[in-house]
Structures are given as C-alpha cells and as structure tokens.
Amino acid sequence: MCQERDALLKKLSDAGNSLLVHLREQTAAITSGDPDFGRFDYIIEEAKIHKCQIGHDYDEHVVHHACGCPLYRTSESLRMAAAHGQESQGMQS
Numbered sequence: 001m002c003q004e005r006d007a008l009l010k011k012l013s014d015a016g017n018s019l020l021v022h023l024r025e026q027t028a029a030i031t032s033g034d035p036d037f038g039r040f041d042y043i044i045e046e047a048k049i050h051k052c053q054i055g056h057d058y059d060e061h062v063v064h065h066a067c068g069c070p071l072y073r074t075s076e077s078l079r080m081a082a083a084h085g086q087e088s089q090g091m092q093s
Helices: 003-031 037-065 075-083
Strands: none
Touching (some): 003 037
16 A cells, blocks of 8 residues: 555545535525625635645656556556556556
8 A cells, every 4th residue: 555645545535525515614605595605715716726736646646656546557657667666566468
C-alpha cells in the first residue's frame, strides 16, 4: 500500500464531504425561505476548487507513482515506475 496515495484519497474524501455539507446548508437555507441563501455560493465554489485540486493531485500521484487501481496503471506509468525501480503489482501485459 502507498501511504501517500491513501493520505490523498482521505483528503479527497474529506473535501467531497465538506462540499456536500455546504450544499446541504444552502439547500436548507433555500427551503426555509432564507433570502440570503446566495451567501453559500462563494463557500461552495471554494470547496469545489479545493476538491478538484486534491483530485488532480491524487490522479497525478497514482499515474506517476503507479500505485493506484489497475485502471491507472497505463503502460507509461508502468514504464516510469520501472525506471524509478518501483515494482508494479497486479498488472500483466
């Protein structure tokens, strides 16, 4: 197991959960008739950006480190991992 991948996946999960919390808060404000429900727009946008950045970091890591699920283990990522002396597990050509 790759600890960095696991840490990034946890951050991605946390960022997704945070985004959902803000969306639920805005939905509750709308359904309760709060005229200032737009105050959540900036918070939601920032949460989306944060989640996307972490998702990008995760994708970059698993592609370059070849430690993700087999779908991420492209021939290029496997070549890069081999060049860095890393072992690819569970992938056959």
